[in-house]
Amino acid sequence: MKLDNIYQEEKKSNLAKLSEIIITMASRPSGFIGLSILIFHVILAFISPYIAPYDFKAINPTLMLQAPSAEYWFGTDDLGRDVFTRTILGGRTALTITFFGSLIALLWGGLLGIFCGLVGGKTDDIVMRIVDAFLSIPWILAMLLIVSLLGTSTEVLIPALGFFYGKGIVRVARAATHDVIAKDFIVSARARGHSNFSIIWNEIIPNVRDAILVEGAMRWSWMLLGFSSLSFLGFGVSPPTPDWGLMISNARGLMSFAYWSVIAPIVGLSSLIIGINLTADAFAKALGIDRSTKAPV
Amino acid sequence: MTEIIQKVKNLSIGFKSKKGEEILILRNISTNIKKGETVGIVGESGSGKSTLALAMMGYVKHGLYTIGGECEFNSSNLLKMKNRDLEKIRGRKIAMIPQNAGQALTPNLKIGYQIDEALQLHSDLNEEEREQKISELLNKVRLPSPETIALRYPHELSGGQQQRVAVAMALAGTPDLLLLDEPTTGLDVTTQAHVLELLNFIAKDTGTSMVYVSHDLGAIAQVSDRIIVMYSGEIVLEGPSRDILKKPIHPYTYGLLKSIPKLSLAGLPQSMPGSQPQPGTMYRGCSFFDRCDFSEEKCKNNSPQLEYLEELNTSVRCFNYKSLMNHSQVNQTVNKIKTSLEDKEILNLSEVSISYAKQKLLDQVLNRISDDNPTVKDININIKKGETIALVGESGSGKSTILKSIAGLLRTKGGIIKFDQNRNLSSDLKERDPNDLRIIQLIFQNPDESLNPNHTVEEIIAQPLKLYFGLKSEELKKNIIDLLQKVRLGEFYMSRYPRQLSGGEKQRVAVARAFAAKPDIILCDEVTSALDVSVQAAVLNLLQQLKEDFGTTYIFVSHDLAVVRAISDRVAVLYQGRLCEVGPSKDVYQFPSHPYTEVLLGAVLEPDPDIKPKLVAEDIVEEKPPQKGCSFQGRCSRILGDICKSEIPPWQITESGNSIRCHIPLKELQKDQIN
Ligand SMILES: Nc1ncnc2c1ncn2[C@@H]1O[C@H](COP(=O)(O)OP(=O)(O)O)[C@@H](O)[C@H]1O
Ligand code: SF4
Ligand code: SF4
Ligand SMILES: [Mg+2]
Numbered sequence: 001m002k003l004d005n006i007y008q009e010e011k012k013s014n015l016a017k018l019s020e021i022i023i024t025m026a027s028r029p030s031g032f033i034g035l036s037i038l039i040f041h042v043i044l045a046f047i048s049p050y051i052a053p054y055d056f057k058a059i060n061p062t063l064m065l066q067a068p069s070a071e072y073w074f075g076t077d078d079l080g081r082d083v084f085t086r087t088i089l090g091g092r093t094a095l096t097i098t099f100f101g102s103l104i105a106l107l108w109g110g111l112l113g114i115f116c117g118l119v120g121g122k123t124d125d126i127v128m129r130i131v132d133a134f135l136s137i138p139w140i141l142a143m144l145l146i147v148s149l150l151g152t153s154t155e156v157l158i159p160a161l162g163f164f165y166g167k168g169i170v171r172v173a174r175a176a177t178h179d180v181i182a183k184d185f186i187v188s189a190r191a192r193g194h195s196n197f198s199i200i201w202n203e204i205i206p207n208v209r210d211a212i213l214v215e216g217a218m219r220w221s222w223m224l225l226g227f228s229s230l231s232f233l234g235f236g237v238s239p240p241t242p243d244w245g246l247m248i249s250n251a252r253g254l255m256s257f258a259y260w261s262v263i264a265p266i267v268g269l270s271s272l273i274i275g276i277n278l279t280a281d282a283f284a285k286a287l288g289i290d291r292s293t294k295a296p297v
Numbered sequence: 298m299t300e301i302i303q304k305v306k307n308l309s310i311g312f313k314s315k316k317g318e319e320i321l322i323l324r325n326i327s328t329n330i331k332k333g334e335t336v337g338i339v340g341e342s343g344s345g346k347s348t349l350a351l352a353m354m355g356y357v358k359h360g361l362y363t364i365g366g367e368c369e370f371n372s373s374n375l376l377k378m379k380n381r382d383l384e385k386i387r388g389r390k391i392a393m394i395p396q397n398a399g400q401a402l403t404p405n406l407k408i409g410y411q412i413d414e415a416l417q418l419h420s421d422l423n424e425e426e427r428e429q430k431i432s433e434l435l436n437k438v439r440l441p442s443p444e445t446i447a448l449r450y451p452h453e454l455s456g457g458q459q460q461r462v463a464v465a466m467a468l469a470g471t472p473d474l475l476l477l478d479e480p481t482t483g484l485d486v487t488t489q490a491h492v493l494e495l496l497n498f499i500a501k502d503t504g505t506s507m508v509y510v511s512h513d514l515g516a517i518a519q520v521s522d523r524i525i526v527m528y529s530g531e532i533v534l535e536g537p538s539r540d541i542l543k544k545p546i547h548p549y550t551y552g553l554l555k556s557i558p559k560l561s562l563a564g565l566p567q568s569m570p571g572s573q574p575q576p577g578t579m580y581r582g583c584s585f586f587d588r589c590d591f592s593e594e595k596c597k598n599n600s601p602q603l604e605y606l607e608e609l610n611t612s613v614r615c616f617n618y619k620s621l622m623n624h625s626q627v628n629q630t631v632n633k634i635k636t637s638l639e640d641k642e643i644l645n646l647s648e649v650s651i652s653y654a655k656q657k658l659l660d661q662v663l664n665r666i667s668d669d670n671p672t673v674k675d676i677n678i679n680i681k682k683g684e685t686i687a688l689v690g691e692s693g694s695g696k697s698t699i700l701k702s703i704a705g706l707l708r709t710k711g712g713i714i715k716f717d718q719n720r721n722l723s724s725d726l727k728e729r730d731p732n733d734l735r736i737i738q739l740i741f742q743n744p745d746e747s748l749n750p751n752h753t754v755e756e757i758i759a760q761p762l763k764l765y766f767g768l769k770s771e772e773l774k775k776n777i778i779d780l781l782q783k784v785r786l787g788e789f790y791m792s793r794y795p796r797q798l799s800g801g802e803k804q805r806v807a808v809a810r811a812f813a814a815k816p817d818i819i820l821c822d823e824v825t826s827a828l829d830v831s832v833q834a835a836v837l838n839l840l841q842q843l844k845e846d847f848g849t850t851y852i853f854v855s856h857d858l859a860v861v862r863a864i865s866d867r868v869a870v871l872y873q874g875r876l877c878e879v880g881p882s883k884d885v886y887q888f889p890s891h892p893y894t895e896v897l898l899g900a901v902l903e904p905d906p907d908i909k910p911k912l913v914a915e916d917i918v919e920e921k922p923p924q925k926g927c928s929f930q931g932r933c934s935r936i937l938g939d940i941c942k943s944e945i946p947p948w949q950i951t952e953s954g955n956s957i958r959c960h961i962p963l964k965e966l967q968k969d970q971i972n
Binding site (some may be wrong): 183184185187188189190191192193194202203206207 | 552705706709726729734735737738739741742743746747748749750751752759761764765810814
């Protein structure tokens with residue numbers, strides 16, 4: 001009988017595992033589309049300063065609200081700035097801030113969730129109550145308060161967003177940890193006398209990592225929407241830095257006669273959100289996590 | 298000729314692997330189910346028995362598909378039928394009782410209501426008739442006072458009672474064919490025997506044909522007229538139940554029957570080597586070839602066909618069946634276990650009591666024990682170095698609870714746990730020093746749960762080596778390879794993940810991890826319960842071998858009395874967290890017996906149609922131990938009266954050193970209560 005059977009797989013390096021996951025993701029149509037959009041946006045964010053045809057802040061009263069033309073592909077806005085230039089640059093800040101915001105959300109949400117799941121009992125109850133209570137305040141009001149007190153600098157926005165979007169991650173991490181904690185391999189490690197740190201690092205994290213990462217990816221797209229709303233309200237990116245939320249906000253009054261100045265940033269923002277969403281979904285499927293059965297929050 | 302109810306013809310079911318290969322799970326199965334007969338389908342997990350049973354009701358699991366063949370019922374092929382037509386048959390003509398059917402009852406609906414729903418769906422009775430039918434069905438499955446049961450919620454019934462309700466619901470549509478998939482697996486021994494007896498009664502009473510799927514030959518033996526043995530997706534043997542169990546003419550069945558421990562035999566049965574091939578790994582030759590004691594050169598490259606032997610009314614798939622026909626019976630030989638008992642006490646439990654109840658604040662402050670009726674109480678056991686002591690009892694009797702306290706995972710309420718005669722072991726992990734933790738290791742029931750799925754075998758075994766001995770690099774690796782060899786696994790297993798191993802291999806890894814700590818005592822919690830019968834004996838033999846090599850002491854928890862008989866030197870019987878009987882195995886398995894021990898022994902299912910279980914006590918489940926008197930008073934059929942209810946019975950000790958805790962004098966206990 002042959003020993004090399006279909007069930008056998010060798011231990012792979014992390015890189016090999018990652019590339020396998022990406023290939024699995026891309027083999028699904030939705031995953032392929034999501035990944036393509038996301039990669040497109042990331043590349044654009046890196047190279048846009050070098051390919052932008054015009055200066056994004058050059059105001060030119062003579063060129064106000066020009067319709068799209070060969071010269072100004074997406075037309076111009078009410079100050080005569082090139083909409084194409086501003087659109088390709090308009091995702092950079094949002095993408096950067098929300099990316100780092102998500103990392104912070106992942107970190108604190110994941111760790112607190114694992115901690116709560118691990119200790120359980122009263123401590124868990126109390127911490128979860130506090131998290132819930134804190135975050136039952138409408139986040140946008142809280143954000144506005146923070147921003148108006150501390151300003152809209154990156155150093156304020158990243159941790160603030162990271163904090164507010166970590167809530168869902170706490171829940172997911174806690175639930176995943178709860179599932180793992182009941183398993184005998186944890187009991188076994190405890191009985192051997194491993195430290196709590198070793199149990200978390202060796203036994204729990206490898207088993208909850210996937211669920212937390214997927215949740216983090218999902219939160220990223222929501223955070224992006226949230227951040228753009230802030231900009232829309234004038235509390236995110238400050239002018240003249242181009243930003244989709246801000247652009248939509250400025251141009252929406254002109255929609256009826258200068259639709260171009262609002263459509264481009266809308267397409268930019270929504271395609272990025274859809275791209276991240278599809279990617280996160282494909283990521284979950286590739287890892288074998290079924291989000292439909294384990295709806296978080 | 299009796300009427301045929303279901304005709305399975307050349308059925309093949311499979312799935313597509315990631316690489317696009319077609320992988321067969323059922324390979325060309327043909328069989329007939331006749332009216333009124335009970336057919337047992339037996340095989341280890343992954344042999345395809347559930348897939349076959351499901352196909353018999355026209356259901357193919359998601360991810361699988363029919364490759365060829367048919368399942369004919371009332372002269373139409375169920376596998377080609379439209380869902381709408383199938384719905385008319387399922388529940389009415391063919392009913393199914395899946396594993397854990399009792400537990401699958403809807404928790405927030407009353408029993409009567411749930412049966413009524415089944416009746417509405419599967420019969421044309423009007424409301425009045427249905428009401429009558431409900432109590433008729435509950436009566437038929439022998440539930441006490443059907444009227445009150447109908448008004449209860451599922452959680453208010455015991456596991457056995459829930460299973461009876463599931464049977465009642467399956468009978469709601471008066472089916473012609475009843476499919477049962479592992480209907481008693483997971484139930485207690487006593488409950489199992491009761492449910493099987495009920496099924497036998499129903500088969501006789503209603504004339505329903507049954508297909509009984511199980512991995513347990515003991516259960517199959519009690520109910521089947523005919524037995525189908527499956528291996529690796531094929532039928533390897535099919536014939537009348539008695540012949541198959543008494544004179545199996547296929548090497549797999551023969552080996553299986555030889556490897557199952559029996560109550561009548563002290564000592565470990567011979568094990569069958571290897572494990573069943575995974576689907577898709579067999580290319581040519583007999584699928585049993587590398588485990589077969591009778592194999593020849595030609596079996597390697599030629600697949601035997603299923604051959605029908607007229608004179609025996611048996612079909613067999615083996616080139617060599619004739620040489621098995623000469624064996625008159627399965628002659629089981631056992632290896633007597635060797636115990637080098639040192640007269641040194643290694644672990645002593647005295648007056649240990651454990652409670653799960655939360656302590657009240659006031660009691661906590663005053664540091665007193667509030668629960669006067671704890672889950673486990675009065676445990677006094679001396680364990681000698683090198684012995685294997687077994688704890689037996691039904692689920693909930695406190696076996697695992699005691700193990701947890703010994704391991705330091707659960708605080709005791711009182712009593713002392715002493716190691717090596719002088720060292721007190723705290724029942725709190727944090728108060729034990731690393732060496733106290735090292736000397737006691739645990740092996741769990743289910744290796745799927747006890748091995749971290751994200752660690753390789755190497756990482757798993759390295760853990761205790763690093764933790765206790767600080768081993769690194771080369772030395773660590775050498776030790777791991779060494780341990781793997783001890784549990785008969787090759788070096789190449791190091792890089793595998795648990796999911797790439799068979800059940801038996803996983804359990805070997807768990808054994809290796811336990812031995813890596815060089816422990817004095819190993820606590821084994823139902824270590825063979827999750828394993829297939831064919832690998833169970835191998836793991837038991839391995840444990841015994843390691844024990845003889847290292848002089849380890851085992852505390853062995855199991856609900857399987859035959860396994861306990863095979864491996865243990867001494868047995869302690871527990872009921873509701875109280876000891877009933879403690880003594881040398883030989884004596885516990887003989888009269889005089891504690892009435893509860895007698896119940897347990899009577900309920901054991903043996904793979905022999907001539908040994909029927911004796912049902913002495915009701916299969917009720919008690920929630921809490923009684924406040925006063927004997928712990929077994931609620932179910933004891935020999936109860937003496939008030940004295941049992943008010944006074945804790947005394948320990949009576951026989952000449953051979955067997956201690957029995959009962960008010961009935963030893964001389965009386967000598968007698969079997971049935972005769
Ligand atoms: N949906 C599925 N996809 C792939 N393989 C499956 C699926 N369901 C069952 N199997 C495989 O089919 C084999 C037989 O399964 P099953 O009929 O459940 O066996 P048994 O009842 O004997 O335990 C097993 O190897 C199992 O892994
Ligand atoms: S055909 Fe050969 S290998 Fe297969 S069971 Fe028979 S004797 Fe054994
Ligand atoms: S003491 Fe009484 S109730 Fe208990 S086992 Fe003996 S006879 Fe039965
Ligand atoms: Mg099965």
